Amino acid sequence: MTEILSLAGSNLASPIILSFALGLAAALARSDLSIPEAVAKGMSIYLLFAIGFKGGASVAAHGIDSTLLKALAAGIVLSFGLPFIAFALLKTLTGMSRLDAAAVAAHYGSISIVTFVAATSILEGRGIPSEGYMVAVAAAMEAPAILSALWLVARNGKGGRMEPGLMREILLNGSIVLLVGSFVIGMVTGERGLAEIAPFIVTPFKGVLCLFLLDMGLVAGRGLRQSKGVLGGGAVLFGVTMPMIGAVIGLGLGALIGLSMGGVVLLMVLAASASYIAVPAAMRVALPEANPSIYLTLSLGVTFPFNLTLGIPLYVALATMMIGG
Amino acid sequence: MTEILSLAGSNLASPIILSFALGLAAALARSDLSIPEAVAKGMSIYLLFAIGFKGGASVAAHGIDSTLLKALAAGIVLSFGLPFIAFALLKTLTGMSRLDAAAVAAHYGSISIVTFVAATSILEGRGIPSEGYMVAVAAAMEAPAILSALWLVARNGKGGRMEPGLMREILLNGSIVLLVGSFVIGMVTGERGLAEIAPFIVTPFKGVLCLFLLDMGLVAGRGLRQSKGVLGGGAVLFGVTMPMIGAVIGLGLGALIGLSMGGVVLLMVLAASASYIAVPAAMRVALPEANPSIYLTLSLGVTFPFNLTLGIPLYVALATMMIGG
Amino acid sequence: MTEILSLAGSNLASPIILSFALGLAAALARSDLSIPEAVAKGMSIYLLFAIGFKGGASVAAHGIDSTLLKALAAGIVLSFGLPFIAFALLKTLTGMSRLDAAAVAAHYGSISIVTFVAATSILEGRGIPSEGYMVAVAAAMEAPAILSALWLVARNGKGGRMEPGLMREILLNGSIVLLVGSFVIGMVTGERGLAEIAPFIVTPFKGVLCLFLLDMGLVAGRGLRQSKGVLGGGAVLFGVTMPMIGAVIGLGLGALIGLSMGGVVLLMVLAASASYIAVPAAMRVALPEANPSIYLTLSLGVTFPFNLTLGIPLYVALATMMIGG
Amino acid sequence: MQMHTAKRVEIVIEKPLESRLTDALNEAGVTGYTIVPVRGGSGRSGPWTREGQVGRAGMVMIVCLIRPERLDSLLDAAFAVVERHIGVVSVTDAQVLRAERF
Amino acid sequence: MQMHTAKRVEIVIEKPLESRLTDALNEAGVTGYTIVPVRGGSGRSGPWTREGQVGRAGMVMIVCLIRPERLDSLLDAAFAVVERHIGVVSVTDAQVLRAERF
Amino acid sequence: MQMHTAKRVEIVIEKPLESRLTDALNEAGVTGYTIVPVRGGSGRSGPWTREGQVGRAGMVMIVCLIRPERLDSLLDAAFAVVERHIGVVSVTDAQVLRAERF
């Protein structure tokens, strides 16, 4: 327990977390500090490209583990399955409409790549190795949850039709394509390719992540301010309970298929995190009547900060206890 | 004297100054070279974050000097006081209306962070150490000058009301929040935090500064072209005299409170430089009838280039003579 | 022959080329992956500044070769002359109108700076030195081709007037000014200046180039999709033949004036590449009736990928055979 | 200068719907339109601004100039897309140069 | 398609005043508007462009669709903010779909 | 609130022509206009979007409010530039506050 706390403490005092806190505080204090949309998008492209490439290069270096397929399958199962748990939990804890609950559930089956990136960076900082192909698992987990949510709605005869073209749009959305594409490039060009561009994608990575999290803090803070009162206590409780449930299931599955300790932590983080880019856009098309303030505020304003600050250290501690490091 | 000239010469031949000159020349020749607004804003966020963080980390390393509070007080006194000198000087040298003169005066009490950054980089290049907390002094000097200007106008019964919310806006404007925030992050995470993100905020810093100054040159050149004839000879004279007056006062105050030679130079630079971001925006709200072409052209088209090219080497030489290095 | 193939193979497996391929594939698959316009423009400013600066610093280090003027002259001759060859070839291979043919011809006399940058990076990777002033030759080759094209149209009495101000606009267009300006800065500040900003313009260069080529792939792919059917087989044939003709002429001229092997390759690449920024903009003003889809698709969708993947290794092999390395 | 009567239709719609709307317009035979970015706004679903929109894709404004007799088919097409979504449609009388373009 | 008469008000104003204007509109009961970025322009205070605006915060364009009977209160609110500042206000007659939104 | 009759002219034109158009407007005595960025569009020369435009410089939208009696000279000036190029010109009736500005 004291170890968890000290880990959490050292995590909280990292430039990454403090940058997020700065953004959050600035937005809540109504400062006009803001990062241009184009720059924020540019940074997220950088992060996706770098994380994908590094994952691919690491796979090229260590060979494809026999657990790769199992990990992909575990990720897809989680993404399909977690929305049902989320939906049930929402129905218990909140008075949300079925439509809103289904939309929220989709977010929690899918993943937040920035949470994943932050976890990677914390693992690296502590010298815990992990499987390079976990970024491929992340990509595989983005979409399935959307189908579960639509099925939850359709079962109720409540619209939520799968518009023509939507599936293609989801599977080919920019972040999936970039993540998978740079993973493949990293795999093909291997350590030699990585060495060529490491001064761009490796050494300054953490610094860029700081500025990106500053922006995430600004966005989360502004969201919290604008949607004051949208979330009741039950919803907030859901926003911190659901990630822990996801993490525990991820822990079980990860141990089952034989991932390394670092890999288990990353699967926990993927299960615990909630989407705030791909899924919201899909929901606007597929479930336009669901209230975006609810799912964005929960995912970005509650779960993301929770995972970033307390969640990740907790998951690391849990995995260490259960699997040993 | 020859030493000043040689210092100025080596300063003029640096990539930083030449990049500014390139931008200026391109704009005056009406080239369509331009840096997208979002990228320019992104670079300024990078510079503020880096300079704040480094200042904070340096304070963490060297401990808080007993002069920190004195330096903050000196900065605030300068920011409050300089507008009165500027105002009197403008009334002597030019035929500007009281309103325009007050608006210009506000700019010269406040500071230009890029001038400060350029001075830091020149000091580093010459191996002169300075107090890390000078960035906090810079932040403290941004706002007080605005109040002095409003008081100068109000005394005259000429509008210039302090609109509700304006004070909060000024104190929480993006650059102050980012500078102070990253200073605090640097202080909390210290040398260890700095080491983590140094490949992003330290090593490429000078290169980014070059591109940023290229943009400043473009903006200053375009401003000069569009407001040809706005400034008379008296105003231009003011634009180079006022920084020197400010620098001399800064020198006195800095020596008085016992700053190191590098710290004295930075206080001189802060006193000598004129705002071109925070104050103009505040003036559009508080003194909308004042002519923006006058204060922007003076601050950005006259004083900024003067400080960058001749001013800083001069202030270094002066401080060396007076305080010894 | 096998050597060419193995060189082409290792070229194709580089992160740079694969990033371009990723962008192309994403666009053809109609992914919504996109890089904000401001970020793309920011990266191109970075690349121009870096390549110009490094060229200038290299000239400062090695002294101005007696062949500099000859190389400039050769470049200008190529830029003026190639459009006539291109025009004749187009008239033979395609049924294009004189106007469209002239507009296309202008693009092939001018140059693509990204192709040049990619070639530089490949030469560096293989340890082949080249003259630093070749970037100045690149700048000199941007504009003359436009005059040839206008002359080809005017000869026919078909409009294509040289609008007042257009010549100034072309000569002072952003990329020429930035390239020449940073070349001069590099020359003035020399190795010392380069050392100061190398962590910004040298070490991360290749990584930025990857992201930039990702964007180029996206743009080329989107262009190909939107202008399906615009190009017949003859035009596509032109798009791969013309670069090879240009490269061979460049090879002859380069050998004639005594460039090093690397310098010859770069002159070949300049001759072989086709403009897709400066010339299209000039054509919209000077020859608005010419169809932009034709010249953009040819230059960006056919010749650029050809040069990037097969052309450059071929030119290196040819130069090695003819001049020896 | 010879002018021609036209309608100017302005549609503000969520960005994820943009391609669906332009597809619908194309099907209704409307091939001329201009898309303007939107920095922010306010409506029944509250205020929003574009800076740092993570997750919220924002809105766009689409301006169409069409011959008056084609207004109804345009509005039908637009309404089918906008119906279930956030968005606003307005129409103004206008005159255009170069009617051959519409 | 059933249309409803409305007014389209377009206000071009300096960016530092944007939040003051939207606050004033809110107070006047106008909660629907769309903000469009402005790249540059020209007026009595001369021409300007946005690229690399250091110090000049630029302008924005705010478009409001409202019921005709509310025009006056909107204009009063807007004028109070715009009065001492650089800016332009224009009004056009328009028709809107879905009047329940106004 | 006292309003004045005006014309609102909206011109969509290729970016490389922007400065030529504003020069022509200035010569015709039109010194008030606002330039709005364009994200994409479609017309006889097909659809395009702005993201990652290499080579295609894109379009801009220019909005001018003028006194009705000056409309013809504005249109003549605009037409001379737009004539050979891609672009659209439309005119709407409008009312403006603060006529002293036009």
Ligand SMILES: Nc1ncnc2c1ncn2[C@@H]1O[C@H](COP(=O)(O)O)[C@@H](O)[C@H]1O
């Ligand atoms: N009355 C209006 N005038 C102008 N734009 C509006 C109006 N109502 C809504 N909008 C725009 O449409 C968006 C969504 O509106 P709503 O569906 O009412 O939340 C807003 O963010 C505005 O950009």
Ligand SMILES: Nc1ncnc2c1ncn2[C@@H]1O[C@H](COP(=O)(O)O)[C@@H](O)[C@H]1O
């Ligand atoms: N007649 C006009 N038509 C359109 N926009 C205008 C007009 N006059 C002024 N503007 C806009 O309002 C801004 C400030 O105008 P001014 O206060 O006249 O300097 C200009 O930069 C334009 O963007």
Ligand SMILES: Nc1ncnc2c1ncn2[C@@H]1O[C@H](COP(=O)(O)O)[C@@H](O)[C@H]1O
């Ligand atoms: N009917 C229209 N309504 C609105 N914008 C149009 C229309 N026609 C053309 N445009 C705009 O003008 C550009 C060029 O049109 P065009 O010359 O027809 O290819 C298009 O990309 C649109 O941005």
Ligand code: NA
């Ligand atoms: Na999840």
Ligand code: NA
């Ligand atoms: Na000052």
Ligand code: NA
């Ligand atoms: Na060429």
